[in-house]
Amino acid sequence: MIAAASPDAQALAVLKSVWGYDQFRGVQGEIVRAATQGENALVLMPTGGGKSLCYQLPSLLRPGVGVVVSPLIALMKDQVDALRLSGVRAAYLNSTLSLQGVREVEAALVAGELDLLYVAPERLLTARMLELLEQADIALFAVDEAHCVSQWGHDFRPEYQGLGVLPARFPGIPRLALTATADERTRADIVRVLELENAQLFVSSFDRPNIQYRIQQKGAGKAGPKSELLDFIRAEHPGEAGIVYCLSRRSVEETAEWLGAQGLTALPYHAGLPVRERDSAQERFIREEGVIVVATVAFGMGIDKPNVRFVAHLDLPKSMEGYYQETGRAGRDSLPSTAWMTYGLADVVNVRRMLAQSEAPENVKRVEAAKLDALLAYCETASCRRQVLLNYFGENLPQPCGNCDTCLNPPQTFDATRPAQMALSAAIRTGNRFGAAHLTDVLLGNATERIRGLGHHQLPTFGVGKAVPERSWRNIVRQLVALGYLTTDAAGHGSLIASAKARPLLRGEETLWLREDMLTPQTAKKNRRDRSVAPAGAAGGLFEALRALRLKLSREQEVPPYVIFHDATLREMAERRPDSLAVLGSIAGVGTRKLAQYGEVFLEVLRGDVAPAEAAGTRKNDALLSILNRRAESEAGPSAGLPEGRLFGGSGMLASHPDVADRLRAVRQQLAKVKGVSAFLIFPNATLDLLAERQPQSVNGLRGLPGLGEKRIEAYGEQIIAAIRSADHP
Structure with a gap:
């Protein structure tokens, strides 16, 4: 615990000492002040917005231990590793610990020797854990991923509702509920369960300006979706980390295998894989550079990796909340990143059918249908995507963002009233029993064997759309389904049915404008240099040398590379080229502890003792070993009784004694x-x-x-x- 004579000044001093930052971002400072003063708070802040600091820092400023409720083992380990490296006494309690390990952490908790303790909700609610907490001095309770409390949330977890025990068992202990996405229903549930009626509400901007949002129509090019994905990765993010989301487990495995065959490091992740294989994929993603994980939505929640450069969707997500949460895993370090999706009629039909077949109560299905409608409207918009996305979360962006596909390459719209009436009429006259391909054949006048066998060549709508290209009909039908004029059958036969919403349009009582015939892909190759994470020129070579050093140190210490320094910190080092510890310590992300631990070894590279090309190239291991050995020998001094030979082995691990x-x-x-x-x-x-x-x-x-x-x-x-x-x- 750190005593605070002047709370704001003390908070800034700790922020600089532990995290290496001179000032707070957005509303972080206000949240820290409220929590430090013992107030409750409900915090809505986007992924990558710095939520964790809002409970970590007050836990250091207040007496006792901050107890963080998290459902995610990966997040617990990740954050505890980073905190310990910065000198914070942090620990976690979860199923990965041995019985002896659990006892050690419990003893440290009761003895008051922890600043932060991470615990899963299931464990926290056990009688033993509650009794231990009653014996400890608690600084605060932080409920992370608080949307899990609500059945309306996109990731509902029933055990979270048991957290209502906290206000009764621990009155007077401040409670912070934090989440990246929560609509009004979800917020109400969080407030009710955690008794936050009088808590302050902090809503940070949901805008992630460093993320470029792009949607590409499936089949817009000659290649299939996987080839389009490969082209995107190779053109814009070669050698960089990313997440690819697929709807099915089969698609996950096939896509990962195919990307691997093309020379990329791509690993599958879904709930059906053995635990060991899932854990291995997650561990490699966190600890290595340039790994791509292909996953269902089972992956990503709680992953704290800041340098994920892209998130791609090969299938349509289920809601705007899910889309925002998943795309938000890109660019947590605020450097340029991409949210890329390929999308088509089959996606729309599939998600609508899945919703129709759901066994959920009708009121839940209505809410989910509204969320899906909002997502489809986002996909089909001709205006700025960021404006549509932020508006969904109640935030107004006055001007188009200039960093999404519709801003960079504005689509054209056209009056689609008449062709829409044709398509709807074709659906009705064929009995609302056929899919898009059959309706398109009717509209184009294709007298196939099936059309003739059903007698549909004699319908008034047969051939009325000959003047419209087949590709354009697919576009029109997709948008009619997306906008709710056509719906799908619950039986799963792929039938398209004219909905009640179509009646005014069929009667000529409204006009419908649609996008021109494809979602135009944004070719961003020309923007690659502007969007690159690494600096250009000599600074770029130095950046790679610093990354190589960081990777080596991370392997030796068995922590993720970004726990040592973020890419943004290395980039600033490469651009500013500090030549002293004092200047290096002024760089954002270089705290007091890390400056003492890593300062000199990074200065060796920054001062040019090792050429950037050498440190980043084929001889980098020898070069970095030389730096590390000279640094260790210098610190130890002649009187330290060092053994002869190098302190660091050539294998990249510490030599054995x-x-x-x-x-x-x-x-x-x-x-x-x-x-x-x-x-x-x-x-x-x-x-x-x-x-x-x-x-x-x-x-x-x-x-x-x-x-x-x-x-x-x-x-x-x-x-x-x-x-x-x-x-x-x-």
Whole structure:
């Protein structure tokens, strides 16, 4: 806990020290102030808008531990890794821990030795967990992904409704509910369950200006959807991380296999795969560069990877909330990213049929139908997509964004009243029993064997649309289905049925304007340089060298690369080329702890001790090993008793010193028992490995090592040095 004499100044000081930022974004500062003062809050903030900081920072400013309720193991581990690397005492309780690990974290909780604890709602609601929390000093409760409380939310989880126990069991403890998407019904449920009637409501802008929204009609080119996706990735995001969403498990596996055969690193992810395979895909996506995950909606919620450069949909999502949440996983670092979708008539028919076949209550189906209508209207709009998207969430964007396909390549519209009447009439006269292909044959006057067999060549509508190309009829029918003039049958036969909405149009009481005959793909190759994450020229080579160094360090410390520094931070380093720790520390994302831990090794590259091309190219491993070894030797000093040879092995992992490591591990375990705390709170495994490698011979030699602050050195320093010396002289 950090005492705060001047709350706002103290909050900014901690923001800079821990996270490396000089100021808050948007309403973050107001939320932090309210939570620090003990107020409840309901926070609506877009994915990538910085929600986690809104509960993490107040947990450091208030006495006690901040308890974060999260449904996602991946998010827990990701955030705890990042917090620990920044010097925050964070832990999680979930099914990945051993029984001993659970006991250690529980002991640390009760002893007041944690700043933040992440826990799943199911575990939090157990009698044991509630009793432990009553013994602890709680700073606040943060309910992340709070839309899961509501059956109207797009990801309802029944166990979340049990969180209503918090106000009664822990009165006076501030509660924060946070979500990226929540309509009025969902907000009302969150307020009711968590008793937030008097809470402040903070609504951040839902705009993600760095994301370019694009929709391409399936079949607009000669290739199929997968080939169109491949062209998009190769042209705009080669070697970059992305997520591809598909509707079915089969499509996920086929698409991942096909992309892999084209030379991309593409991994499947869906609920039907073995747990080990899913976990492996997720782990590689988080820890490696340039991995693409092809998934159903089972993937992505809670993934904190900031440098996802694109999110692609090969099938239509089910709602605007789902679309916004999924596309929001791109560009969390605020650098240019793309939300790309390919969309066609079959998608519209399929989602409408699925909704019609749903066994949900009628009131739920009506709500879902309205959400689907909003999404289809977004897909078919001829105006700025961002304006339509933000308007759905109650936000007004006065001017077109200039960064979506309809702004970059405005589509044409035409008066489609007469052809729409023809299509609707054809559906009615054929008995509302046939699909788009059959209706198109009737309109074009194609006397196929089936048409003649059914006698449809004798209908008044047969051939009335000969003047309209077949491709245009497909476009018209798709938009009529999307806009609700044609609907689908619940039986799943693909029949198109004229709805009640069609009557005024058929009677000539309204005019209908539609888009010209295709959703025009935006060819963004010419914009690739402007939208690139890496700087141009020499700075681009330096950026790649910094990425290579970051990747090596992340592998050695077994954390995701972005936990060390975000791409945006590396980009600013490459552009500004700081030549001192003071200047490097002024870069956004470089906190006090990270500056001490990584500053000199990054300055080695920035100062030009290693040429950018060398560090980023085929000789990068040798070059980076040289930097790391010189840095380690310099810090350790001549009196540190370092072993001969390199401190870092060529394999990219720390060299092994089992005798020293075993003695340090034994001392750590003994200290943990004496103090009654978790072993990792004495010092983490990464620190143990580093101690075993460097083998400092004095307490002063411990200073500056990650995971050993002054308090820990004062408390445990002599025992650590004694363990190291005893290994040298058993």
